[in-house]
Amino acid sequence: MNKRMKSAEYLSNFESMFKCPICNSSMKVFELKSLICLNNHTFDFTKQGYINLTTHMVKTKYSKDLFEARRKLIVEDSFFKPLSAAIAEMINKHATKKEALSLIDMGCGEGSHLSNISDIIRSEYNKITTGVGIDLSKEGILVAAKNYTNKIWAVADLANTPFQDKQFDIILNILSPSNYEEFNRLLKADGLVVKVVPQSGYLKELRAVIFGKPEKQSYSNVDTVERFNENFQLVDSSRLCYTVTLDNPSIQTLVQMTPLSWSSTAGQVTSFLKADSAEITVDLELLIGKK
Numbered sequence: 212m213n214k215r216m217k218s219a220e221y222l223s224n225f226e227s228m229f230k231c232p233i234c235n236s237s238m239k240v241f242e243l244k245s246l247i248c249l250n251n252h253t254f255d256f257t258k259q260g261y262i263n264l265t266t267h268m269v270k271t272k273y274s275k276d277l278f279e280a281r282r283k284l285i286v287e288d289s290f291f292k293p294l295s296a297a298i299a300e301m302i303n304k305h306a307t308k309k310e311a312l313s314l315i316d317m318g319c320g321e322g323s324h325l326s327n328i329s330d331i332i333r334s335e336y337n338k339i340t341t342g343v344g345i346d347l348s349k350e351g352i353l354v355a356a357k358n359y360t361n362k363i364w365a366v367a368d369l370a371n372t373p374f375q376d377k378q379f380d381i382i383l384n385i386l387s388p389s390n391y392e393e394f395n396r397l398l399k400a401d402g403l404v405v406k407v408v409p410q411s412g413y414l415k416e417l418r419a420v421i422f423g424k425p426e427k428q429s430y431s432n433v434d435t436v437e438r439f440n441e442n443f444q445l446v447d448s449s450r451l452c453y454t455v456t457l458d459n460p461s462i463q464t465l466v467q468m469t470p471l472s473w474s475s476t477a478g479q480v481t482s483f484l485k486a487d488s489a490e491i492t493v494d495l496e497l498l499i500g501k502k
């Protein structure tokens with residue numbers, strides 16, 4: 212069986228979770244090749260094993276190189292390792308009684324967060340997990356599908372997802388935009404939303420070289436946190452601040468992996484890129500909410 216067929220077979224175990232992005236009717240896997248709705252709207256599995264469930268072509272600014280760089284930093288430099296551990300622990304703490312969890316990562320990028328968090332929940336907390344990752348960027352989903360099997364990877368808009376109501380125990384939303392109406396629709400009655408937002412120190416060393424001027428250097432996420440609180444009942448939160456030492460190749464990777472570099476000119480980051488090593492700050496807020 213090739214990868215396309217394997218993915219189709221895996222997804223067929225969960226086909227009742229889907230709804231057609233065009234007409235909202237239920238869907239079935241057809242001949243290990245496509246996902247088809249009752250009105251014959253057809254979406255083919257790709258050879259890499261993901262499925263594109265968008266209804267129109269979307270071009271995002273995120274490139275394949277950005278996602279490959281992000282993956283390298285997460286997998287090889289353990290850049291977000293404390294984050295994955297903290298999220299898995301929080302999920303376990305607030306979903307202790309459940310033996311099986313369905314997770315969806317909304318804006319999953321190249322998929323490493325979902326994969327790492329699922330692995331920890333399985334190995335440390337002995338829970339069965341089902342993982343779905345969606346992102347509007349085909350480039351991100353392609354990298355995810357290439358590297359992580361036994362997950363469902365779909366190109367889809369988090370504001371209008373191709374899933375039936377109340378399908379998920381856990382919604383992950385890490386450094387990505389939110390759509391709380393859609394999150395509410397997808398979440399089971401006793402489900403949890405886990406949102407990660409950057410805080411004032413996040414990548415401050417990189418932002419200092421890119422922006423120069425201090426006023427542009429810090430994130431303010433007061434609005435984001437307030438909006439979360441308006442939509443969900445906050446059950447827990449935690450600030451996670453740590454530094455990672457990166458060697459020169461990883462500094463190059465860091466600059467590549469972040470949208471921050473879009474607004475920089477080459478000259479501004481040159482000396483930073485030449486450094487033998489750099490201490491980089493990761494400063495994040497974890498918000499856990501329920502309905």
Ligand SMILES: C[S@@+](CC[C@H](N)C(=O)[O-])C[C@H]1O[C@@H](n2cnc3c(N)ncnc32)[C@H](O)[C@@H]1O
Pocket residue numbers: 271273281317318319320321324345346347348351367368369370384385386387388
């Ligand atoms: C900063 S990246 C974070 C990616 C990933 N969560 C991570 O932390 O590595 C933001 C992501 O949100 C995705 N995104 C933006 N708007 C989206 C939408 N409407 N639906 C799905 N994904 C979206 C982008 O394609 C991008 O992958």
Ligand SMILES: [Zn+2]
Pocket residue numbers: 231232233234235236248249250251252
């Ligand atoms: Zn349809």
